[in-house]
Amino acid sequence: MRTIDSLDVKGRRVLVRADLNVPLDGDVITDDGRIRASVPTIATLADRGARVIVCAHLGRPKGKVAPQFSLAPVAARLGELLGRPVAFAEDVVGDSAHATVEGLADGEIALLENLRFEPGEESKDDEVRGAFADKLAALAELYVGDGFGAVHRKHASVYDVPKRLPHAAGGLIVAEVEVLKKLTENPARPYVVVLGGAKVSDKLGVIANLLGKVDRLVIGGGMAYTFLKAQGHEVGKSLLQEDQLDQVRGFIDEAAKRGVELVLPVDILAATTFAEDAPYEVVEATAIPADREGLDIGPKSRELFASKLADAATVFWNGPMGVFEFDAFAGGTRAVAEALIAAGAFTVVGGGDSAAAVRKLGLPEDGFSHISTGGGASLEYLEGKTLPGLAALED
Ligand code: ADP
Numbered sequence: 375m376r377t378i379d380s381l382d383v384k385g386r387r388v389l390v391r392a393d394l395n396v397p398l399d400g401d402v403i404t405d406d407g408r409i410r411a412s413v414p415t416i417a418t419l420a421d422r423g424a425r426v427i428v429c430a431h432l433g434r435p436k437g438k439v440a441p442q443f444s445l446a447p448v449a450a451r452l453g454e455l456l457g458r459p460v461a462f463a464e465d466v467v468g469d470s471a472h473a474t475v476e477g478l479a480d481g482e483i484a485l486l487e488n489l490r491f492e493p494g495e496e497s498k499d500d501e502v503r504g505a506f507a508d509k510l511a512a513l514a515e516l517y518v519g520d521g522f523g524a525v526h527r528k529h530a531s532v533y534d535v536p537k538r539l540p541h542a543a544g545g546l547i548v549a550e551v552e553v554l555k556k557l558t559e560n561p562a563r564p565y566v567v568v569l570g571g572a573k574v575s576d577k578l579g580v581i582a583n584l585l586g587k588v589d590r591l592v593i594g595g596g597m598a599y600t601f602l603k604a605q606g607h608e609v610g611k612s613l614l615q616e617d618q619l620d621q622v623r624g625f626i627d628e629a630a631k632r633g634v635e636l637v638l639p640v641d642i643l644a645a646t647t648f649a650e651d652a653p654y655e656v657v658e659a660t661a662i663p664a665d666r667e668g669l670d671i672g673p674k675s676r677e678l679f680a681s682k683l684a685d686a687a688t689v690f691w692n693g694p695m696g697v698f699e700f701d702a703f704a705g706g707t708r709a710v711a712e713a714l715i716a717a718g719a720f721t722v723v724g725g726g727d728s729a730a731a732v733r734k735l736g737l738p739e740d741g742f743s744h745i746s747t748g749g750g751a752s753l754e755y756l757e758g759k760t761l762p763g764l765a766a767l768e769d
């Protein structure tokens with residue numbers, strides 16, 4: 375992959391695909407980690423005299439303009455973090471975008487409105503996507519791919535634009551790929567993967583592949599309940615992927631066959647409802663009452679999971695162990711994060727929410743070897759899949 379050092383950017387319009395998909399509460403950014411991670415590449419290009427045009431997505435507006443997904447608050451925060459003004463275009467490839475880009479002097483920066491306001495960005499139809507990519511590419515002379523969290527998407531700004539412009543990989547993507555290579559090429563053992571979170575169906579897919587690579591698989595968070603159910607236990611109102619039960623039974627057998635240690639929660643915080651202040655009790659993982667939902671792993675599970683991380687040499691962790699946004703249900707996630715910090719291992723945290731949890735809990739970011747900005751992207755890399763955004767940058 376070419377890096378930005380190889381591009382002559384002075385005086386030229388450079389389109390940077392960044393990942394600025396941050397969690398918002400109204401128009402307040404609750405975790406700006408992805409914006410901070412995008413700053414070095416943008417600042418370097420501007421310092422070298424480029425006219426920097428940043429593009430990114432936010433949330434899932436599904437091809438329509440939706441004010442609650444505007445990148446305007448992100449433009450403001452990006453300006454603060456860069457310590458220089460960021461011009462904001464109120465559309466993606468329309469009049470405002472063109473006027474904003476034309477107004478840029480050397481070393482100045484603009485951010486385009488949410489890419490996903492345009493149906494072409496995510497279209498499965500190559501022609502529709504290509505037509506949008508043409509318009510996006512027309513704004514610039516060079517392309518820099520730096521949105522690691524989106525490289526697993528075959529989207530116009532990720533996949534099609536680099537086919538249309540001379541391109542290079544930004545520093546964030548270079549750093550992320552270097553770490554993931556370490557995890558896939560001969561990781562130090564024991565190699566332990568901890569999975570949790572809410573996107574159960576997305577993540578079950580990676581397990582099949584990981585079973586051939588890891589020594590131990592620790593499962594918490596929302597996906598643990600599909601495993602408990604597959605073992606024949608009642609999970610009440612907990613998150614459950616009914617249509618994946620057969621597949622999960624297959625994983626359990628496969629793990630046993632391959633000698634991969636599968637670690638599941640042994641106790642659960644079972645709440646009466648999904649709420650910050652929901653009454654809850656600690657129950658055995660095999661005895662969740664039918665009218666309760668598991669919102670975090672229990673104290674015995676925290677100890678168990680920590681013990682399974684203590685001797686690890688390599689750890690990849692993706693997905694919170696519980697609903698960490700609610701203080702009462704953040705303890706399991708904290709226990710796993712602290713166990714990673716304590717382990718003398720190469721530790722990688724992947725996933726927007728997992729990274730946000732680390733910061734929300736006030737844990738030191740430098741306690742981990744690497745905190746990835748991409749959840750889905752890092753999981754697909756570990757699965758051994760070809761990531762469209764990386765493949766496009768290789769060409
Ligand atoms: P990441 O962004 O790190 O990849 P996900 O997006 O998959 O993680 O999942 C994060 C979400 O999972 C959090 O919002 C958290 O509240 C939720 N979650 C974790 N455990 C549970 C659970 N037991 N029930 C419901 N939601 C859960």
Ligand code: MG
Pocket residue numbers: 725726727749
């Ligand atoms: Mg997430």
